[in-house]
Amino acid sequence: MKHIHKIFTLILISYFANAQVYTYPMLAKQFSTSYVTGSARMQGMGGSQSVLGADLSSIAGNAAGLGFYSRSEIGLNFAVNAASTSADYLSQSTNNTNNLFHMPNFGIVISGDYLSSSSWRGAFGIGYSRQVVLTQPLTIEGTNNRSSYLDNLIQKAGDKGATGATLDDEYDPYYNTADSPEAAAYQAYLINPNSTTGGAPFERYLPHLPTKQFGYGTNSGSVSQWDISYGAAYQDRLYIGLGVHFSKLNTTHSQRWDESFPGNNYVAGFSMEEQLITTGSGISASLGVIYKLKPNLRVALNVQSPTYYDQMNEQLTGLMTPQVSAIPVSGGIIKKVKPVKLTPNEFTYQMVTPFRISGGMAYFFGKRGLISADLELLNYSGMSVSSAELGPYANQQFKDKYNSQISKNYQSVVNMKVGAEFRVSSAWTLRGGAALYGSGFSSTYDSIDRNQFQVSGGLGYRSAAYYVDFAVVQRTGKDAYTPYALKNAADYASAALKLTNTQFTLGGGIFF
Template structure:
């Protein structure tokens, strides 16, 4: 790790562009978006929590649902997620996939004895571990680019900031006094030391790329791991078997890590074989939130429910790593005097950067209804509001003025990028003696203000079966999520000179809930 003051200096350089502020806006959204959570039963029903009880998912969903319990239970929900993606870039398509196991939920519900002579009939206490988000992802892309290379972005950044040569030299440590080896404190400094970015004047700016004309074959990859999990403590009561009210307190734990690579392979270049870079981000965090929910049974056939969920207040630490590498024709490069020389570096580390900040997630609210088909099952649906535009990010890691600038600029990026959204969920359960069959679906609205031609709404389709005995229950569910996303490897002043990767995502989740009553 580098010293804090060096990391802060590097961070200030990163935050000099609005794109970097936008990165933290995107991070706030990444750590706040939730698709579908809960037990196999509730996920088979489209993730409906608002107006249904008697399931461990209500502990972190609508805690009022705990009031329906008339006996205690313990359960666990292991799962397998299979990720399938297709990346389209510059007219080419590439597919990728991976599978992994996880624990979607584990819970304990302790129900009180019924109070027949009291209006408050019973109460229940619930404790659960739940997987609120999964960050597991993978994709790759490639394409032939005859308009630009990554080095063009580095050149534009250096020219836009009017960086003098003295600054690029100061941003490089050849002795390794801090990290134990040669290290650059910015991408332009690394490219300058590797002769990939060259000055055209004595002062430096404007800079130009070593090779400005050759076509490049570009390849990139992304692999991510991690999850946002939550321990939840909930309590609920039941008034006259008609009105159910409950609250919970959730403690979240955030773990996220990704590795991203990008390479330009030069076609018929007189100087370069390839230039590549890689980056790694490691994120940890912890947070807290509150929920308050109610369910009202209008009659034995129909009930309404709702829950309000506070923003999750999360403290986050991250470490960012970068590396640049290059291969030259015959291992030589044209020097300042026009002669061929051996470049002093073909691989350079960018100084790792530590940063700490806090995030306020979106406010959420769910409202739903359940219609019972006597003893044949039920149909349930809900509408979910998510206030993405209310997300906040702030830090105390920098100076007071820079802390305020970080807060204000990130806030502006959030309102520019994201809007409040309304999601819809629908599910049904059909019963035959001890057996159950379920189907469900969810529509998650596109939360982006400008879609750049890509629709980012999500569709989730689910189905499952279950068994309910006197002492034991089991549920099996499969769900398919379908949505599109995009990634831009680099951006240039002229939007015609760069492209984005369009990514088609189709993850499949298979869950098995096993539980026993006591």
Template structure:
């Protein structure tokens, strides 16, 4: 048996226990935001920093609230689907998940002064709005077969884990009696290996072994913004908003191995990992928009780090099927609370208006993902339990420059829109190293289209957003792909994931 198997899936999917599962990837999940806002803004790639007069300004650049001349209510329903293609050793499988969503809802109340009022400050606009920042829904399944006589499988991984952790029969039997709290204890309780006289014996299997892994993720990240904006001489717009962020993320991993050889008592095993986290955080945004001439707008906004509190719940179960029955072992359900601070963001934008025919707008955003930090729940100062994880975040999560560009064409009451957004790779390949694993996220590209009709008291906008990203996860030794588990130096099995998200949304707006 090969020794020192890499704990890759344990780190990638939380197999080490949730209390020890926070990694650079977890910090990134809640730091990286895609295309958000109303259908109008999403149809232009999310570019809005210099634009203003849209309720999306609450979560983008609150200075845009100062451009409202009337009060407005908007609601945005939509349908969102996520498709993933996973390839492993020449085999390719697909998964999909579709949901009805509400990516935006809100109201602004404008107290605009009349044209007869000669004061420099032109009034104040208040707003409150809901925005969906991230959709975590996805599902994919991978399959493969291997020779049980030649290649280590999950059984050898668990056995080797017991060796690495110095587990003897006394400690394993104690865990069997008192309640399972470790992976090797679960495997021992499910009869996947045995220990006698200091020797370790993995469960005997022969012939072809088939593997199946299914990963289901659900949840979302949402933000409620409360903001205010004002205008000075209709040349300078100033605004601020408070963001209250909520997170709900669940993941279920179901991994199976099956053998068809009738000469061994083993039939199959199923490993099930269930994980759920909920969190809440707060941030502050401030912004400016300058209009030096009627055709040109320049905007800038900054967002403070978001301070989160998370509560995790987790449990793992192993079921082993034999010719004469099933042996099961279930981990004692666990809970863990901690804090996370995601990075500061700065965004600059420009919008140029071509008379009554429309405009072109663009944004550039800077985020240093290496500034994210985990903290213990009872101590908001850095250091302590999460020192190693935070060092990994600072080392492996680099800064990124993201950009968005969009355009709107106008003809009487009709609008046509298009855009593109790019969430960049992080320094030559977006490599996030968690323990023995390299996580490589390619750039996320968003292609957007839309149309709208603007009437005196009512407007409707529609948008289509197509997002795509190539994700590769790999053992540190190979640096190429995602791997459910892998013995040291083998570089297999490797999974490459092609993720595509499609959104269709409609904004209904009412002026009053």
């Protein structure tokens, strides 16, 4: 199969993601970044779950928390996620929203009985959890007086030394497919070779007219896990847990880019649609410890290995649709040109996500409540990609190119989470929390502050036989999206983005 190292300009706004030109480092970052996970109880407390036990979140998180179970439990959680993106592009503001109903997690915990001759007890848990959920949409619109997306394709054609003849070689008339966007634009009469050289510099019709631009992007899918964990308690003071996590990745990124050229008697405009589908399976393991320094004070440490994705499968499709008014050609005028498809591309590669380590502390005010805090360290610069599909030499080039980008543009981050729980009666509990997530981008990438801030609250009811929890979490942050780039930075524009993501989660379970 063909491999395209930088396939196309693709919107990568996701549940936290950054919108930039599509690259494998950017996808690795997106697939490695999770925010609101776990049960409604833990979501309401800001996600500070590493030191708190006896909760279904321990199955996917710190498995040592399973050691706090003294009885068995089965439970599940449902959530509605509302994502909104406000964009400012070329002095024009737009907003797009998207809602998603999903299941953050469910699981079952089987608790062991106390043994009269042993100081140990333990609990086994198996569950399902969603670690990354893609929902963030994007719409941008504006009038560009400096450039068009076609100028980007003109530069690409020139950079690779293309001529009209070589771009014809990239086109299959039987299937009506082109191997690159610039070849598709050439077949659609949107760009033309210089009449003297037969190649660079390529041209477009009436380039000095204003260009009306409209971009729309959606993401869907998730990174989910099946988690199998065991936690044990020693004398109700030391808790140790081990988990194995089987990840399943299934995502779709889609975008449409429209341009129109008012007053252009040759080409009225065009649209470019692209879709990338990525699937993969991975495995990771975690080891956690919780220790009671005092009856009301405990600390925790949890280490999670990178997730090793043995085979990531991607499929890229695209379609360029021109709106032609009157193209002069030898022997007449062309008034209609059919859409040109991009040659479908399939490729497989391997990916390793960051190593992460988290620790926490919690203080309990008797049975009235608690306050907890977590710190989570992720080493984004430790991500890596490779491809066994390529030969040894090509694979080494692939790794050198993208893994050096990872080392240069990404860095370690520390995520901070705090939460509190207050029992207002024997059955009812109020919760609140906050979190700050680091962007993971180094200063060599750009100067945008992509940190994400999150606030949350919740309510819970407990009886001897069952429980019900509700939580609301809102996360906000900034980002930027560049639909295309040109050699002269003054000739293209980026959109300033404000991201808002709100999730409502309802969960419950029964004890047995």
